[in-house]
Amino acid sequence: MEKEMKTEEPRLMKGNEALAEAAIRANIDAYFGYPITPQSEIIEYLMREVPNRKDKKTIVLQAESEVASINMVYGAAGAGARVMTSSSSPGISLMQEGISYIASAQLPCLIVNVVRGGPGLGTIQPSQGDYFQATKGGGHGDYHLIVLAPSSVQEMADFVFDAFRLAEKYRNPAMILADGALGQMMEKVILPPDGGLPKTPKPWATTGKTKDRGHNIITSLFIQPEEMEKVNLQLQKKYEEMQSEVRWEEFQTDDAEILLVAFGLSARICQKVVDLGREKGIKIGLLRPITLYPFPYKRIAELSEKVEFILDVEMNAGQMVEDVRLAVEGKVPVYFKGRMGGMISTPEEILQEVEAIHEKQNVLHD
Amino acid sequence: MNEKLLLDDGTELEQVYCRPDTLTDVPYHYCPGCGHSVVHNVLMEVVDELDIQDKTIGVAPVGCSVFAYHYMNIDMQEAAHGRASAVATGIKRVLPDKLVFSYQGDGDLAAIGTAETIHTVNRGENILIVFINNGIYGMTGGQMAPTTLPGMVTSTSPYGRDVHMAGYPLKITDLVAQLPGAYYVTRQSVHNPNAVRKLKKAVTKAFEYQMQNKGTCFIEVVSNCPSGWKMTPVETIKYLEDVMFQYYPLGDLKVPKE
Numbered sequence: 135m136e137k138e139m140k141t142e143e144p145r146l147m148k149g150n151e152a153l154a155e156a157a158i159r160a161n162i163d164a165y166f167g168y169p170i171t172p173q174s175e176i177i178e179y180l181m182r183e184v185p186n187r188k189d190k191k192t193i194v195l196q197a198e199s200e201v202a203s204i205n206m207v208y209g210a211a212g213a214g215a216r217v218m219t220s221s222s223s224p225g226i227s228l229m230q231e232g233i234s235y236i237a238s239a240q241l242p243c244l245i246v247n248v249v250r251g252g253p254g255l256g257t258i259q260p261s262q263g264d265y266f267q268a269t270k271g272g273g274h275g276d277y278h279l280i281v282l283a284p285s286s287v288q289e290m291a292d293f294v295f296d297a298f299r300l301a302e303k304y305r306n307p308a309m310i311l312a313d314g315a316l317g318q319m320m321e322k323v324i325l326p327p328d329g330g331l332p333k334t335p336k337p338w339a340t341t342g343k344t345k346d347r348g349h350n351i352i353t354s355l356f357i358q359p360e361e362m363e364k365v366n367l368q369l370q371k372k373y374e375e376m377q378s379e380v381r382w383e384e385f386q387t388d389d390a391e392i393l394l395v396a397f398g399l400s401a402r403i404c405q406k407v408v409d410l411g412r413e414k415g416i417k418i419g420l421l422r423p424i425t426l427y428p429f430p431y432k433r434i435a436e437l438s439e440k441v442e443f444i445l446d447v448e449m450n451a452g453q454m455v456e457d458v459r460l461a462v463e464g465k466v467p468v469y470f471k472g473r474m475g476g477m478i479s480t481p482e483e484i485l486q487e488v489e490a491i492h493e494k495q496n497v498l499h500d
Numbered sequence: 501m502n503e504k505l506l507l508d509d510g511t512e513l514e515q516v517y518c519r520p521d522t523l524t525d526v527p528y529h530y531c532p533g534c535g536h537s538v539v540h541n542v543l544m545e546v547v548d549e550l551d552i553q554d555k556t557i558g559v560a561p562v563g564c565s566v567f568a569y570h571y572m573n574i575d576m577q578e579a580a581h582g583r584a585s586a587v588a589t590g591i592k593r594v595l596p597d598k599l600v601f602s603y604q605g606d607g608d609l610a611a612i613g614t615a616e617t618i619h620t621v622n623r624g625e626n627i628l629i630v631f632i633n634n635g636i637y638g639m640t641g642g643q644m645a646p647t648t649l650p651g652m653v654t655s656t657s658p659y660g661r662d663v664h665m666a667g668y669p670l671k672i673t674d675l676v677a678q679l680p681g682a683y684y685v686t687r688q689s690v691h692n693p694n695a696v697r698k699l700k701k702a703v704t705k706a707f708e709y710q711m712q713n714k715g716t717c718f719i720e721v722v723s724n725c726p727s728g729w730k731m732t733p734v735e736t737i738k739y740l741e742d743v744m745f746q747y748y749p750l751g752d753l754k755v756p757k758e
Binding site: 193197217231235354 | 524553556557560566567569572575576577587588590594595615616
């Protein structure tokens with residue numbers, strides 16, 4: 135969709151900076167955030183760049199905490215602004231209360247999580263350990279974020295536009311779930327067009343009660359259980375409608391007998407695994423979910439009919455693999471390969487795993 | 501207001517007081533004798549008199565006044581516990597021409613939301629913070645607040661607040677007054693008609709200062725809680741005068757140099 139609009143020369147940029155520049159070009163009204171490694175370049179870039187853009191009225195505010203940041207996002211989103219925050223794992227944990235309120239009050243906004251290794255203070259190295267938190271709600275209550283998982287610096291930029299488009303379409307918070315490597319690494323990027331994301335009308339926002347309408351209320355409090363159930367049913371209906379936004383991409387799945395499933399940086403590594411495997415004559419393919427919520431259950435179910443086994447690869451102890459197993463419903467074995475705490479599997483390590491499972495499978499079948 | 505009213509017998513009456521358009525027709529849920537409804541009235545009367553209904557955006561807290569938005573006929577947001585001033589910051593920053601206030605209790609503002617309160621004032625956010633201090637958690641059933649007085653009996657200090665165990669009542673308004681971002685800081689009450697009039701003057705001034713982008717205005721209202729204090733409304737007024745005002749003396753803590 136963005137292709138025909140890309141008229142700019144490619145630039146070499148860090149993932150975090152490409153994302154921040156895309157946010158400026160998406161004409162965000164406000165960014166509220168608190169520094170944390172490995173994503174501080176986002177607020178640094180905005181603080182440095184926004185004052186130089188005379189045509190921009192973007193508010194960039196360094197808050198006293200992630201707790202304050204996400205509640206500033208709540209206030210600004212409720213007032214009708216296009217607003218975002220960014221953080222990394224421990225900071226995103228601190229935001230969970232606010233995110234739950236935002237989901238319940240149905241406020242569109244963007245939350246960027248440049249994931250680092252955990253649990254606890256963990257490490258500043260890249261990880262995918264926040265998959266559960268991002269896709270299953272994260273805070274209290276029944277809710278979902280729209281979750282986009284970039285796997286390149288290009289997508290770090292592009293998904294800012296996609297995330298706001300979806301957030302505003304569904305009045306739902308959206309998350310870009312990246313990782314420390316995607317945030318820090320430099321790649322060629324063609325930036326999305328400046329001002330290329332039109333503003334949407336928000337008649338529900340608290341912009342001051344005029345005579346021609348009742349007062350607008352932004353709240354997540356519905357004390358009567360009948361009313362609270364109604365709100366929940368409405369949310370669930372919205373999540374059902376969001377399923378149509380599911381996105382994924384496939385590499386060499388047409389004739390694949392072995393399927394890799396991986397998202398984000400792991401998917402980049404698995405592309406190399408596919409190349410190495412194919413060189414050895416192994417018929418291997420890759421499915422990469424682009425939206426983690428909604429999740430491509432249906433497509434994975436279809437592919438599982440054609441393959442011998444699935445290997446799910448992540449930078450965690452095995453989180454998305456649970457969704458893959460839900461999709462497959464036991465039709466073929468689903469294996470998991472992952473490393474934790476900021477460590478990343480090499481393509482060779484993953485291919486070895488593929489070969490070992492392949493061998494084991496053959497023994498079982500003979 | 502000031503409309504003529506003609507009775508059947510031909511008597512002409514002048515209407516001098518009525519419910520302002522800024523208050524909805526919803527009955528208050530507050531306990532009899534509680535100060536919240538009076539403070540709501542005062543706030544909305546000022547919004548009405550300054551003709552700023554279309555410009556004013558309020559933020560409700562978690563606590564007894566969690567439903568403030570049911571009664572105030574203006575655009576409002578309901579914040580998470582303690583975060584009202586951060587929510588108000590978010591609103592004010594993207595709508596700088598609007599008039600924004602938060603309405604918070606002592607648990608909300610001076611316990612769980614202390615960081616947000618201090619930093620919002622320290623940034624000099626152009627908002628009004630209304631702080632209702634009745635020294636108790638009313639909504640959850642009368643537990644100890646950060647502002648509960650030494651020796652005061654609550655459900656979580658059943659033998660009276662022991663300062664060696666629970667620390668001292670937090671005079672957060674005195675703290676806030678020290679911050680350069682604070683423009684106008686005052687401590688008021690609504691325990692008698694004269695006090696209500698003074699509060700109204702303070703609220704009017706605070707909104708006028710906000711229109712002039714002067715910085716944060718902070719109004720503490722030392723109030724009562726008949727249910728939580730286990731007193732009759734009349735007894736609470738006596739307790740306010742004899743005990744609460746000794747610890748939280750009424751008056752201005754910071755006034756603009758004019």
